[in-house]
Amino acid sequence: MQHKLSSPHERAATPDHGNGNLWVETWPVLRRRKLLILGCGIVALVAAQLSTGRGTPEYQAVASIRVDERQSQPPLQDVVRLSSGNSRSAVANNISTEMQMLQTRSLARSVVDSLGLRTRVRAPAGVARSSIFSEIAVSPEGERGEYAIERTARGTVELLDRTSGASLGRIGPDGRIEAPGASMRLASTAAQHPRIEFDIVSSDAAARALSGAVEVTRQSRDTEIIEVRYRGTDPELVRDVTNALVTQFIEERNQSSSHSTLSTVGFIRAQISGIETRLAAAEEALRAYRESAGVVSVQDQATTEVRQTADLVAQHNVIEAERVALARVLNYAEVNRSSNTDNTTSSSYRDLVAFPSLLRNQAVSSLLSSLNQVEDRRADLLARRSPSDHDVMILTRRAEEIEQQLHTVAVGYLQGLNSQAAALDGVLASSNRKLGQIPEKEMRFAQLQREVTGLEQVYEQLQARLKEAEIAGAAEDVSVRLVDAAMLPTRSLPTKRNLLLALSLVVGLAGGVGLAFVRELKDGSVRTRGDAQFAVGVPVLGMIPRFGHPRRRFYQSVRTLLHPRTKGLGSGQSSDSTAIIPAATGEAAERAYAADAYERLHTNLLYAHVRNGCRVVVFTSALPGDGKSTSAANFALALATRGLRVVLIDADLRRGSLSTVFRVPRAPGLTELVSDEKRSSESTRTVYAAGSGQLDLVPTGELPAHPTQVLDSPEMSALVETLRARYDLVVVDTPPLNVVSDATVFNTAADAVVMVARAGVTPVEALIYAGEVARNAGMPLVGTLLNGIDFERDASYDPAYRWYSYGKAYYTEVGS
Template structure:
């Protein structure tokens, strides 16, 4: 344990003369950093461990009491293309957005949990009579039944109400989820019986498929009925429109064949024939002009197509060529005047004449053909003109006829479309497939899925740890007891002089046993002062165990008293506390013994006249004391008792039960002031064990006479507010308070509040066989 390193230098700051302005002690500011948080958790570890233990224990009890549930899972795949197998229409559009639309998939999830599907499951598995699916009473059901005037049956029978309750209970056992963004849906069913869980999961999947097929069947049936009604209406409309067309055509003499009127067909035929006749006339004219040109120009008729095609011209040209060859041969052989030559030329001219005659006949024939073609074309033009005139007269009737015909065609087309759709719908009524299929049917689970023991225990542990940490911080924040020297300094504004450790009960028991052994040798008639062995175990602990940490703390207080005294004679040191039971008497006795042990003339005065604990502990048989000496009923030498080992003088205060009013006012009297002044002249140090500050005002009167005031604070017991209130009572003499002393400090626990002032740093300095740290059992 390290004592605080304070130093009041009398040359620089004499405490008696220092004029300090007393300020009310503000709330101690607590700066919580990471190290302080760790210290809080360490010193409040039992709260954390207790909270963890409670929650883990509660979780364990719950796990032992909870009924295990088994979960079976059936996996369903939404497959919209599967139903297209039954589609008899090749032109029906494929469901493009069914599988990719999240809203549609979520709708299927809700459909699986619908009342229609679950109602079929209840009927199939007879869950109404299953005790596990029976509705269990809730915590607030009695209150609801009390506030409800009449049962909310809504006209339903008891069987229907029981089935509705069973469906509600079944919903609680089902969990239908979609796996991510896939088309796969998991149907989880939980039950106390594993076989029952698998049955429920598989039956829900089957009921979902049945509901899909039934829904499609009903839809097709409704569509077929509607189409049938529409077909009757369309059939009547088609018959009426066809009848209107026929009547209008008959009334306007618009006979048609192959979809056209006779007049239109004639116009079409005459127009085609006129075009053909015009082409033939043009051809005949071209041939005539060619033949005529050859005939006028005496050209070679061989170039004519007719001549080339005529067998007569071919023979004449052949004969002409032979005769021309013969003329040339004879002329070259006999000369131009030879009769053979003349005869040959005559034959050549005859051949030429025959050719010309044939060409003339061809020309006449071509002219006649051209004339016939012109006549035919003109006749066709005349006929076409007459038909066009007739057609113009019936054009308005044909416009109306075409309008009626279009209406009739539209009605017929719509009727045929509805008729085809009706046949398809009727055919699909007997063949429907659901849009989903089972990927994996539910198997009977082997082990229960609830409760998850490991998870629950882990959650209980983590929740307990978290809650314990929160409670630890709350408890530490709400704990207003003084726990560390730093807190005492922050509250009082004065240094903490020492932390007197708590002596273990074993050590106290050992010393008490030693005192009981010395009781047989004690004679109260010889000396009112108890022998050292019979005194309370802690009254002389500092001098009897000088190597202990207890003695080290007392020496620290003694050093503070000596330094602040400035070496002057007759210092009066008052030792007090906020309330009773804080160890001020033990501290005062050990401080006085320590001062006397170093050779200073020291007297300890029992100033607590109402509860003289010091006198009862050291000299319970004393007859005279402070009151008698101050009242001059006895001399100082008669009342003072001495400790033979150290030379410490003791002025007791024997109890006076019959003079309570006198005792209450005695410390305020001049006699008490004179007594203390006289003691200053006789001793180097006067130690006064005063009453507590908060409940009594006696200490305030004694404080006005004191030079130094030491405030004892019981560690981990005295609230900070009480210490602050005690300091308020010393406000007029605040500058005389030299510091505070923490008493009964558990040094091992102190390291969780102030590590550097705990026993950790004193470990190497424990010697002479003394215990390193005084502990409680």
Template sequence: MHRYRAIFPRDLSARAQAGSTFAFPCAGGSSRRCLRRTTMFASPLIDPLSSRRVLPFACTVLAQREDATLMLDRPVESRPPADKRPTLRTPVPVAAPIEPEGMTVTALIAALRRRRWVLILCALLFPIAAWVAAKQLTPRYTASTTVMFEPTDYAARELQSILRDETTTDAVLASQVEVIRSLSVARRIVRQFDLTNNDEFFWWAGEAKRVETPLYRWSDALARRLNSISPSLAVLVAPEPPAARPPEERAEIAAAEAVRDRLQVAVVRNSRVLTVSFTSENPRLAMEAANLASELYISDQLETKFNAVRRANDWLDGRVGQLRQELGQTEARIAELRTSSGLTRGVSAALSTEQVSKINSDLVDSRNILAMAEARLAAARSGGGGADMTALGASNLVQQRAQRDTARADLERLSATLGANHPDVRAARSRLQDIDRAVGSETGRVVQALDAAVREARARVRSLEDSLRSQEARVNQSQTAEIQVAALEREAEASRTLLRAVLERSQQTVSQTAIEKPDARILSPATMPGTPSFPKTMLMVIAATVLGVVFGLLVIWFLEQSDSTLRSGEEIRAGLGLPCLALVPMLRRGLLGRHRVEDYVVRKPLSPFAESMRTLRAALWLGSEPPRVVVITAARPGEGKTTTSVALARSAAMNGERVLLIDCDVRQPSLGRVFRCEGAPGVTDLLLGQAVLERIIRRDHLSSLDYIPAGAAEIHSLGLFMSEAMAGLLDRVRRDYDLIVLDAPPALAMADARVVARLADATLLCVRWRDTPRSVVRNSLGLLEEAHARVVGAALTQVDAKVHGRSGYADAEVYHPRYGGYFRE
């Protein structure tokens, strides 16, 4: 008798009674057919947690072996014909990845919640570092004096270039600022407080202290010892000798430049108030230097005014003497000119003017007479008409000219009729010649008379012109003298006026010296500062906090941009185009206690972990074509695929399904460790024909799950999975089980996973939460697609419930405390 353990169909096991007898056909060939009388002792398996009959009946079959071999004893070495091989499943088309939306406020808040510790760390480290740095810095103190700039209104009109009053503008106030910060003021501060021997303002002062430091002494001693061995090495080790002190003038200027850097002057907005501040490591020095700078500025102003008034007095005194001298010289010239020109005020000038007028009148008449005489003379010489000659007193000449004209006419008439040699013609020509001689003699007499009259008129005109010129010269000389005298008198009067004005201004400047005041006054002197102005610890801490927050936000942004892992179901759908079937929570050590992760679904059936397995099973069952053979794989090791496979199989078995779990990860088998059956025969032994199916199927000690371990490690596992024996095994167990789960190796590096996934109804891809890069998952998914695997979805494994619950993703809602009443840990 042999004892066999078998799983019967649900309808048979449900009707099984203790002591029932069944008949089984024997698979030994046609000549060896027989019927076995089998007695079944049926006993239902009870769930140890719920005490409910949830598992199918397990039957113990007692059979008496005969010559024939039972079908259950046969090893799976006979393979189905090629035409009976199961058809390969058409892979589910993988949807195109969904482009993620832009950064929204919700996504930003969620990212801040996920990376809040980075932000908190940066917001704490930066101010702490700033506070520590502030404590390491040497404190400096700043003392301030306020000065009011009030320019006086006094300014002499002649001294505007020296004491000119200017309107107080921004340019004027800026000039006063530069006056206070001038090098002359800084040098007097240096001399007052002997700052050339203060290393705060004069770096040469610290050279003597550097020689006394232990580091300098040690370096110098080491260099001296090395000098006898290696002079070049001694030069490298020897400390730099202290710099020689520069000349006093240069040292004072250098210290003054340092003082100018510490001396700050600012104008209070919309006012004429100047704030004079000085910063030093010594608070008393800061106070005294600020007050001294203000006092020097005011005293310099007053001294400048005194010097200007003094120079003005000297100039006015010199100008008074010069004006007096010029006035005396002008009056002397006036007296001398009157004496030389014999001017008597008013009389001589009037007389000379009357004489000139009379001479001018006579001259005009004479010129008219001359013009008439010249006209008659010209008419006489040109042989003018009779009327003109009569007017000139030459009537005989007129008659003679008329006779000449008559004789010429007779001659022309006789010549025309008688000829040129006719006696009458010769007589007429002779008579005409006599008349011409008489006309010529008379014309000469008249012209001589007229010429004498013209010469007489010209002499008269010349005489009058000479008299006029003489009289005009005398008048002009008299007028010139009067003009010069008038000009000199005006000049003398101007000099007298200017002298009086200068004398008045001189008296005013003398009185101004006694009442002069500076253009500025001290409103409030500097007091000794009680707190340092640098470093401003609180301000630095606040600024560092803001900088830390900004830096933390940048780090968070960088981490979010550089994080290529998958953190939620939304990212799986967006990045891979696959549905996220479940979020498998991570079980921490404190939550597990003494339990193992694989046993947690059985030990805690109402936990979130068990609920995620039920969610995964429901997602597989609710599909359009519920798969019976499911391959569970991952992109790389450590993704939690074995844990998911075991937990899913146990969860389905606890729900009343007939489930078979097969370990297809031959190179690194895990089911042997989980179920404590290392070294037991398994699927490789079956595929090699070294074992039968019934001997390698084992029952889980916590549930009704059946499982097949990997068996002996075989380097040619790919050939085994590609064989017809593997297809026949799946076709055989498909008839006996509701769900077959295949734990496959990683799909990215192992070809076994792709071969097994092609034979299965569906493939589930496990992705470790916030660990596996998207590129790795996409690459493995591409390999599965090339193998025509039907990838139905993905599962996020090892999800930190607390972290994910605060992430802000939509699927993090399942970890909200409001659902706590549905779970029992």
């Protein structure tokens, strides 16, 4: 099976490589980056473990209150039910309103002031505030500050300002502390702590914190029970705050109900006073008319028909007058309502009380009373708050709802008056033709008498309403009552630690997967044979596995092929070079495995299209660290073990490293040999390879000031030709092409040039540029050598790697 060779850019831009399965493409990435993914997961898990381990336990207290409909205003509730068509919806709205009132900032400020919640203990953490302070009193205008109580070396206790570090005075034996705007007393158990830190925050900050920690919920949709929850780190304070919150709410609601009742009583008394004045005036007018008209007995002055006609006329006039007046009042109320945008003036719908017919309507009377109560509460709040305050806006909306209900009832009543007036017009038109002679004074008397009677009825109704209001004010409001008070919590809230750890692990692994794909997309290094062939444009002649300890890979790869003893020919010096072999393999197996990889390279070079029989082979690379010196040394040693006469030249006259690898002196070497060919014996070292082979090594010698001039000299060309004739193979290690141009001088002397690249290290772009440099210089570039391959790990990049990975196990079995 042949695999298509492509560039990293093509691989990155092509999500599907022919398998049609996303998992097939994703799994290799996850396998290659498994250490990165596991590392991210472990880091996230450890971070979550540390954060959850240092957390302070939290406690929660719950109190329950029952909210019923107000029993003092049944007519108003009837009107609401009629307008909405659903009594349970009205109850739900009432409970929702009370739940909102439980979370108002004004209620939170009251609890903050009553419990001194502006004082917060910072250290020691997890200690109840009552064990630090037995008394706390903070004025609403007190300044904010950060303080500390510390016991000095002399045994005294001082109050310190943590911000400035200044001492604010000593604390006396009674434990009384006087801070700016605050006074408190230390508890007897506070002496256990050498240092106590506490803050005094602003009222707004404390109220916001309290509102944020309070949760108000309804127990269920079918019950009128509200549950108030508060959570914190101090169990005693959690209980006290919850109880104070519900107690303060009930007290404020009772005060509001009492104030509303008193307002209703005052309103009714004012209306009674007005009706009394009007009734007295009507009776006086009736008495004066009797005296002036001489009316003594109605029966003697008019017939039954006259009385009926007079009644009709009086009724028509009353209806007409009431209709006109009601229309005027409605018009005035609408105009006043549209112009009263700031909602600061009282409602004009209060004038509806002047209409006895409407006042006799129990719903209208209740609505007017409710409107008066709401406006009185809103006026009381406006004296202390702005119109945009949340509580004021709630009352404003409630007043608008009542006004709308009054408007609806009044409009309906006006329409009824219009119909009655039209009907009476027809009856009176017929009666007037018959009773054209009815005395006007009799009709006037009947009208005055009817007005007196109507005012008397209204007066009696108002007196009855006044008694009802006074009774309601004397009775206790039980529409809101405490069901269950908060108890001292004995268990902290579950922290869901295991769930947090699991989520942290999942998030860490997900982040690791994301980071793995990011690194994979940004990885522009050579990974496969296709990458190398795409970059250089020549075939891959060899693939060298990665073996040995990662920190000593360069030296070990060479010493694996070395004999334990290395000698210099000319000087007779010797040095020990023991190979570092992994524990998984034996020495012979490691040596055979490494040698075989380089023998494959030699075989491919022999069959490549090279000139002069491939006697002079130059190794170069794109960048330093690609492994060219290692590859050149191992290539020479591998062929030397086969009995070939091989010479290895270190032509990197800038930073050659072969003398260090083989542990031989750097000089004399190539520099001296080029200048004086007679020094060949002392400039060449003999390295004994494993087995019976040996290798001649020419180190760099003294590093010259101008390396390119030395390498490009006629003496260098002559030296190469001399070595070509003397040895079966001349291996030359040259500097990287992308760094310096020293390697290009071998364009004519070399039979073959091998470009070395390290898998996972050499950038593809650098390799492309090196190939262009070699071709532009006319170098006989015949192939690339891909080294440092981890066949097991990199098999996900190139499927052919997995077959090469069997080689190590094969040689291990043979060696054993």
